[in-house]
Amino acid sequence: MNESILNTIELQPTIGDLGTLKELSINDATTSHNIRRVPSYIQAHSQFPPPALQPLIRFVPPLNFALVDEGVYRSGHPLPINYPFLEKLRLKTIIYLGDRQKEDNKDYIEWAAATSTPTSTSKTPIKLHYFHVQSAKEPYIENDPEKLTQALNILLDTRNYPVLIHSNKGKHRIGVLVGVMRKMLQGWCLAGIFDEYAKFAAGKGDGDVEFIETFETILEYNSKYAPAWLRRD
Numbered sequence: 001m002n003e004s005i006l007n008t009i010e011l012q013p014t015i016g017d018l019g020t021l022k023e024l025s026i027n028d029a030t031t032s033h034n035i036r037r038v039p040s041y042i043q044a045h046s047q048f049p050p051p052a053l054q055p056l057i058r059f060v061p062p063l064n065f066a067l068v069d070e071g072v073y074r075s076g077h078p079l080p081i082n083y084p085f086l087e088k089l090r091l092k093t094i095i096y097l098g099d100r101q102k103e104d105n106k107d108y109i110e111w112a113a114a115t116s117t118p119t120s121t122s123k124t125p126i127k128l129h130y131f132h133v134q135s136a137k138e139p140y141i142e143n144d145p146e147k148l149t150q151a152l153n154i155l156l157d158t159r160n161y162p163v164l165i166h167s168n169k170g171k172h173r174i175g176v177l178v179g180v181m182r183k184m185l186q187g188w189c190l191a192g193i194f195d196e197y198a199k200f201a202a203g204k205g206d207g208d209v210e211f212i213e214t215f216e217t218i219l220e221y222n223s224k225y226a227p228a229w230l231r232r233d
Contacts, residue, residue: 059085064170064200068178069186069229071161076170083111086164092117093160095129095151097173102130129154133173143176143208149217151177152184156221156230171201172208179212184219187231 062085063076077098078086094112102109109128116123131147154160167173175197182188182196194209201208226232 057084059088061085062166062170066200068165068181069227071158071163071227072155073162073164074170074174074178075164075166077166077168078108078164080107080111083115087115089162089164090117091115091126091162091164092124093127093129093154093163095131095154095163095165095177096167097131097133097147097151097165097177098168099132099134100168101132127160133167143173143211145215145217148177148180148215149219152181152217152219153221155181156185156219156227157225158227159225161227172205175201175205176208176212179208180215180217183212183215184217185230187233 058081060081061075062078062082065073065075068074073089077096077100109130112126112128115126117126129151131144131151133144133147151165155163155165165174165177179193179197182193183190190213193212197205197209197212221230223232
């Protein structure tokens, strides 16, 4: 008489298995088969290696980064570590008010030129407006009314949005630009303007506060492209 032979056969489970182990016994004159069904999730984990991990991308905002109003952001001068974060904003325009020479800021200028913002028909590089403004301790010297007027005109056209406005540290020069924007374009009271300025400037800048208070200019804009936050009365 032939001895009973035990064979274990691994099969894929059927839909009716519901992920459980089942044994079926088949007896004949010479052989006893134990058929063990293995759940699909066990086989999947045993056959395929885990997916490769993707490199971690850090999204770090620039110094003193903040939302000014819809479509307008402010900050200090971006560093390379900030570029992935800024690319997520899909910026169309950057306004820089500062004393860095272009030849000393080539990497940043090249990054802006190489960073494209998708539009309905094409990809457009970020437009960088480079307003050279000297840093000085004396009141009024560092605040150029003509350049501030040019910056305000850019902010009056939503075709330039989203916009990042920045200086070196995002404190005084950008504080002045935001201050005259609040005054001329949004009709804020001076107390609110000065309070916002002080939060970023750490309480310094009496000359800047006086400049904002006395600043006046003539601005023209196309109402079709004016920002929603513009005070029109």
